[in-house]
Amino acid sequence: MNAPLIRVVELAKDYVMGSNVVPALRGVTLDIAAGEFVAVMGPSGSGKSTFMNLLGCLDHPSGGSYSLGGQEVSALSGDELAAVRNRKLGFVFQHFNLLARTSALDNVALPLLYGNVPAAERLQRAARRLTQIGLAERMDHHPAQLSGGQQQRVAIARALVNDPQLVLADEPTGALDSRTSVEIMALLQQLNREGITIVLVTHEHDIADFAHRIISFRDGKVVEDRTNAAKDAAMDAASRP
Amino acid sequence: MNFAATLRIALLALRINKLRSALTMLGIIIGVAAVIIMIAVGNGAQARVEDQIRSLGSNIIMVLSGSTTSGGARGGSGSQATISEDDAYALNREIDEIQAAAPTLRGTGQVVVGNANWSTVFYGTSPEYLEVREWTVSEGRGFEQAEINGAGKVALLGQTVAKNLFGDASPIDQVVRVRKVPLTVIGLLDRKGQNMMGQDQDDIILMPISTARKRVLGSTQQAKSRSVGSIMVKVKEGADMTAAEARMRELLRQRHRLQAGQDDDFFVRNLSEILQAQEASSKVMSLLLAAVASVSLLVGGIGIMNIMLVSVTERTREIGLRMAVGARSKDILTQFLVEAVTLSLIGGAIGILLGVGGATVIAEFAGWRTELSGGSIVLAAGFAGAIGIFFGYYPAKKASRLLPIEALRYE
Numbered sequence: 001m002n003a004p005l006i007r008v009v010e011l012a013k014d015y016v017m018g019s020n021v022v023p024a025l026r027g028v029t030l031d032i033a034a035g036e037f038v039a040v041m042g043p044s045g046s047g048k049s050t051f052m053n054l055l056g057c058l059d060h061p062s063g064g065s066y067s068l069g070g071q072e073v074s075a076l077s078g079d080e081l082a083a084v085r086n087r088k089l090g091f092v093f094q095h096f097n098l099l100a101r102t103s104a105l106d107n108v109a110l111p112l113l114y115g116n117v118p119a120a121e122r123l124q125r126a127a128r129r130l131t132q133i134g135l136a137e138r139m140d141h142h143p144a145q146l147s148g149g150q151q152q153r154v155a156i157a158r159a160l161v162n163d164p165q166l167v168l169a170d171e172p173t174g175a176l177d178s179r180t181s182v183e184i185m186a187l188l189q190q191l192n193r194e195g196i197t198i199v200l201v202t203h204e205h206d207i208a209d210f211a212h213r214i215i216s217f218r219d220g221k222v223v224e225d226r227t228n229a230a231k232d233a234a235m236d237a238a239s240r241p
Numbered sequence: 242m243n244f245a246a247t248l249r250i251a252l253l254a255l256r257i258n259k260l261r262s263a264l265t266m267l268g269i270i271i272g273v274a275a276v277i278i279m280i281a282v283g284n285g286a287q288a289r290v291e292d293q294i295r296s297l298g299s300n301i302i303m304v305l306s307g308s309t310t311s312g313g314a315r316g317g318s319g320s321q322a323t324i325s326e327d328d329a330y331a332l333n334r335e336i337d338e339i340q341a342a343a344p345t346l347r348g349t350g351q352v353v354v355g356n357a358n359w360s361t362v363f364y365g366t367s368p369e370y371l372e373v374r375e376w377t378v379s380e381g382r383g384f385e386q387a388e389i390n391g392a393g394k395v396a397l398l399g400q401t402v403a404k405n406l407f408g409d410a411s412p413i414d415q416v417v418r419v420r421k422v423p424l425t426v427i428g429l430l431d432r433k434g435q436n437m438m439g440q441d442q443d444d445i446i447l448m449p450i451s452t453a454r455k456r457v458l459g460s461t462q463q464a465k466s467r468s469v470g471s472i473m474v475k476v477k478e479g480a481d482m483t484a485a486e487a488r489m490r491e492l493l494r495q496r497h498r499l500q501a502g503q504d505d506d507f508f509v510r511n512l513s514e515i516l517q518a519q520e521a522s523s524k525v526m527s528l529l530l531a532a533v534a535s536v537s538l539l540v541g542g543i544g545i546m547n548i549m550l551v552s553v554t555e556r557t558r559e560i561g562l563r564m565a566v567g568a569r570s571k572d573i574l575t576q577f578l579v580e581a582v583t584l585s586l587i588g589g590a591i592g593i594l595l596g597v598g599g600a601t602v603i604a605e606f607a608g609w610r611t612e613l614s615g616g617s618i619v620l621a622a623g624f625a626g627a628i629g630i631f632f633g634y635y636p637a638k639k640a641s642r643l644l645p646i647e648a649l650r651y652e
Contacts, residue, residue: 058565058645079569086567093649097562101257113246114567158566 003070004031005165005197006055011064011074013050024050026220027064032199034165037192037230039208040201042217049170051217052201056089056168057081069165086115090159090167094174096151098143098158104130105139108158115162129157133187149180156187160196167191169200173207185210186233247572251579258552265548266588268541269628273592273621274599275534280617281600283527285610290520293436300340301373302486304328304472304493307506322468323506326450328496329472333369335492338485340477343370344469346453350420352406352446359405363396363419363446365453373475374433381413381428384449392451396424399445400432417446422456424448486511535624541588542628549581549636560640561648574641581633582626589625593618 013025025047032038042048053059054066057073058081066074073084085091090111098107109126117125130139133153143151152172159167169188173181189210192198200211208214209231216224255262307323329344346365351358364370368384371377378397388395396417403412403426412426433442448457450469476485486509497506553560560573568576597618600611 053646056565058649079571082564082567082569085565091565093562095558097558097565097649099559099562102253110563111566113250114563114569114572116243162567 003067005034005036005069006030006032006199007065007067008054009065011051011054011066012062013047013054013059014062023220025054025061028220028222029064030215030222030225032197034197035192035195036197036213037189037211038199038213038215039211039228040199040215040217041203041205041208043203045219046217047220048201048217050220052168052170052199055166055199056091057084082114086111087162088165090162090164092152092155092159092167092169092172094171096143096148096155096175098151098154100144101142103140103142104135104146104154104157107143107154108161110158111162126157126161129161130154132160133157147180148176149183152176152180152184153187156184156191160191165197167196167198169198171202172200173202173204178206181207182233182236186236189230189233244575247575247579248583250576251583254556254576254580255583261548261552262584265545265584266591268544269538269585269588269625270541270592270595272534272538272541273589273625274596275537276531276621276624277593277596277613277617278599278603278611279530279534280527280620281596281611281613282603282609283523283530284612284614284617285604286523287520287527288612289610290516290523292434294516294520299375300476300478300480300482301512302474302476302482302489303508303510303512304332304474304489305508305510306468306470307508322470323497324469324472324493325467326469327467328493329367329469331492331496332472332474332489336485336488338476338480338488340475341369341372342472342474343367343373344450344472345370346450346458347470348420348453348458350457352402353418353421354406354415357406359402361399361402361444361446363448363453363457365448365450365457367450370447370473373473375475376433377431378428379431380411381426383428384447389449389451392455393449394422394424394452394456395427395448397428397430397447398426399430399443399447401441401443402446403429419446419448420457420459422452424452482511482514538621538624538628542585542632545581545584545629546632546636548584549577549633550639552580553577553636553640556640557643557648557651560643561645561651564643564645565649570641573643574637577637577640578630578633581637582629585625585629585633586622589622592625593622596621 009029010027011025011029012023012027015022015024028051040048040051054061061074064074065072068084069088073081076084099110105123105126108129109122112122112125127139130136133156135150135153135157138146138150143154146154172188173184176184185207188198188200200207202208209228210233212228212230214224214226214228215222304324326344329342332339332342343366348363348365349360350363351360367389368386371383383397384395387393396419398412398417406412406417407415412429415426416423417426418424430443430445430447436442474489476482490505490509493507494505499506563573597613600613603609604611
């Protein structure tokens with residue numbers, strides 16, 4: 001049997017606030033296989049964001065182990081984590097986090113800049129991803145010249161440009177209206193069908209419903225982990241008035 | 242990530258905030274320009290004093306005749322003829338530190354050539370005079386000893402006198418009449434320019450001292466046939482001026498048979514010393530100007546730090562994003578440092594242009610002498626770069642220390 005893409009064992013994270021130690025994650029153990037589309041749910045304070053940050057190698061766990069694609073990453077240094085993020089991970093944020101006054105093309109190429117990819121190849125790969133997500137005509141546009149949905153698509157193209165093993169989407173529809181949200185989810189579903197592993201954090205059941213697997217957090221623990229007969233976002237979008 | 246990419250990112254970030262970048266640079270621009278202009282003005286003032294020293298001749302000491310007292314009223318220096326030609330020769334002969342001493346008799350009078358005439362100053366002196374003043378004859382020749390001994394009817398003309406009497410024609414071998422005494426011009430003096438008082442030093446005629454005494458000045462000076470108005474002394478290069486002055490004073494007192502308690506019957510003036518004091522003060526002045534200008538450069542640097550700190554705070558989320566997509570803290574540090582240094586170097590370059598232009602404009606319109614030196618330009622540019630690194634480091638370090646999750650979450 002193939003090793004899962006993600007294996008976390010007894011993963012824990014405590015935050016120290018003054019003299020208090022606040023546990024945010026209390027021993028989470030789970031596997032995520034390559035090609036899965038997972039939604040992580042839970043109320044605020046449930047630990048889902050902390051879990052996400054740890055999966056994204058943006059933070060160090062206080063305990064437990066985390067192996068990503070067969071590599072143990074829980075004990076890596078800051079610079080080593082930066083390299084892991086650069087090569088293996090793609091991020092989609094709620095507020096897009098695009099560089100202002102920078103063209104869509106340059107925004108998408110940004111991760112490759114830090115990956116020491118030669119300039120010509122950078123732009124070529126970025127252009128390919130923008131074309132893939134349907135923004136070929138807007139490559140020279142700055143974020144301010146794009147709609148929210150278009151900005152999020154640029155951000156998704158950026159998450160994909162380094163051919164990551166895992167795409168982490170933190171409330172990707174949180175800043176979008178419901179129609180655009182469904183379009184973005186349709187795009188993510190399509191990417192998943194093309195073989196990209198996606199972990200999505202959301203607190204909206206509507207959004208989580210587009211995933212194949214839903215993991216619910218409460219008080220720093222997994223309280224539910226179930227498969228989901230995923231709703232087809234493309235169909236959903238088409239059926240809306 | 243390579244340096245070219247970092248530079249590109251930094252330039253892009255600066256371009257995004259054009260106005261802010263320009264305003265930040267303004268501090269450095271003004272600072273660098275001020276340093277360059279101030280150093281140029283200071284150097285110019287110093288060079289002017291140095292030129293004056295050069296035109297006077299270096300290491301010059303003047304000995305002037307003493308004053309008379311009649312009825313309780315004391316005359317000025319030179320009102321009594323107490324020093325003589327022989328004092329000059331004795332100084333020359335007996336004091337080792339002295340390179341040359343020239344006695345001078347001064348007079349004024351009308352000089353006539355054909356239908357041209359000019360009123361000027363003439364000096365009767367010895368051949369040493371030219372050596373003391375470090376003056377050369379540009380055309381013709383200087384005096385010969387026989388002409389000194391025999392009151393030869395010869396003269397050397399200054400450029401201004403020659404110009405006024407002969408125009409552009411050569412005055413050599415022409416006869417000029419000074420106070421009606423015909424003298425043959427044997428040489429034309431080099432141009433000397435103005436002295437420190439602004440007097441034209443080329444408006445002069447030199448003649449043998451004996452000629453001046455016996456033929457031109459006539460009866461008024463005959464009573465004391467060897468007396469002179471002043472003696473100009475040049476002390477040897479490297480010799481102690483103060484010691485030389487003391488020995489001169491001692492020798493003259495001896496020769497004038499002055500008792501221990503008696504006042505000197507002559508005056509000794511160290512002219513170079515006055516100029517050197519002026520030079521020293523102009524040096525201090527230019528140092529002070531440069532120091533004040535550097536303060537503005539420093540303030541410019543603080544401006545850069547200020548803006549970079551604001552920029553780091555404002556771009557916290559950008560920094561978080563860059564970290565999320567793989568920037569190491571070193572990359573962030575380099576990026577912000579390069580931004581700061583780029584700001585200060587571009588500002589420095591503009592400042593240099595402005596400084597060079599400003600110094601030229603000041604020279605042109607204010608009539609001040611300015612001297613641009615390559616050293617001051619390199620210094621200002623280096624200083625600007627150093628300020629960029631120094632004041633850029635703290636904000637850059639602050640940016641690189643941000644934690645990715647906190648930076649991303651920053652509102």
